[in-house]
Structure formats: C-alpha cells, structure tokens
Amino acid sequence: MNPVGFDIKFFRTLPAELEDKVRELNQTAPDLTQRNLSPEKKKEHFDKFCSEKDTYGWILAFEGEEVIGRTAIFKRKISFQDKYMILGGIGKMRVNLNKRQLGIGSAIMREAMKRLAAENCEAVFLCTNLHSFLRHFYENFGFKVIPGSYTFSGASGKRYQEYDGMIAPCKNSGLANQVISGQTILDIGPGNW
Numbered sequence: 001m002n003p004v005g006f007d008i009k010f011f012r013t014l015p016a017e018l019e020d021k022v023r024e025l026n027q028t029a030p031d032l033t034q035r036n037l038s039p040e041k042k043k044e045h046f047d048k049f050c051s052e053k054d055t056y057g058w059i060l061a062f063e064g065e066e067v068i069g070r071t072a073i074f075k076r077k078i079s080f081q082d083k084y085m086i087l088g089g090i091g092k093m094r095v096n097l098n099k100r101q102l103g104i105g106s107a108i109m110r111e112a113m114k115r116l117a118a119e120n121c122e123a124v125f126l127c128t129n130l131h132s133f134l135r136h137f138y139e140n141f142g143f144k145v146i147p148g149s150y151t152f153s154g155a156s157g158k159r160y161q162e163y164d165g166m167i168a169p170c171k172n173s174g175l176a177n178q179v180i181s182g183q184t185i186l187d188i189g190p191g192n193w
Contacts, residue, residue: 006061006104010057025067028098048191049193056073056119068095069104069108072091073089076189087121087123087124088116116170122169122176127166128164138166138168148163151187152190
C-alpha cells in the first residue's frame, strides 16, 4: 500500500470481474481525444488505435476495491534502420479526476517502465497531447518529444503520420537517441498506442 492509501497491481490480461470497474473509471476520467468526435473521426480513431494484440498487460491502481487509475502496456518487434528491436508502449493512461496529484499516475508509470524493462524493450513510445500537462508529466519518466513525426499503419492498412509522440530509453538508449535526433522517422508498426 502506498502512503496515500492505494495499491498498484499488474494483470497480464484484464480479468472479466474488473472490466466494469475499468469502465467506471473511464466515466470519471474520459479520454480527451475522443470528446465530441464526429462519426467519421470516431471511425478514424478506431482505425488508428487498433493494437490490442500487442497488449502485454494492464497496471491498475486500487483504493480498496475501486479502480482509481490504469494504463495498458504494449510491446512489439519493429524494424528501425534495418535492425529489429522490441518497442514498448504505454497507452490508455487514466487517473480518476478526484484522485489526481496524489502520486497515483507516477506509481503507475514507474511500474509500467519496470515491467517493460523486464521484457527487454529497448525504448518505450507513447502519444499524448504535447500542449497539456501530460508532456511535463511524461518527461519526468525520461520521455522526450519526437521531433517531427512518426508513422504507423491503421487496421484498414492506411498509413498515418502523427506529431504527438514521445519516446524514452528503456534497456538501450540508442533507439531513443536516434529517434530524438530526428534523422529517421520512427515507424511504430501496426496501430498506435
């Protein structure tokens, strides 16, 4: 138990009995990117974020039986500069709006980075609103803004190029440093996190 009364637990797969609790959390901490989307934009969003098969696990924060925070962690093999490597990912990060500024998100991130390092991920990628408090939050864990863009393919096969990526070294700083140098566009593979 952490000093402010919450526990962090890792689940390789999200247990069915916790799915409703995670959905309840979504109501208290909605995804800012999905608000007021037109039907066409919602379709595009689901085309972009189609990487469920790469989910390595879930990290949940509990206060008693209530889920007050969560993230999914991902991993996949990618090719970068003619070499294969394991890229970790963080997505679906949420903390209950009434429980923020208590260290819950930080505890979740520390556990996520520890788990991804144990899986030999060379670097960890995420996308976020770079013009919000989230940029600074993730910088506290070694993430740096990817200069320029990164690319990936959607479920439909369409190629996307985005400008909201951050990357942090994990087991090897080489990949993260090469991406941050901006000399090569990072292709994260099929689906964004």
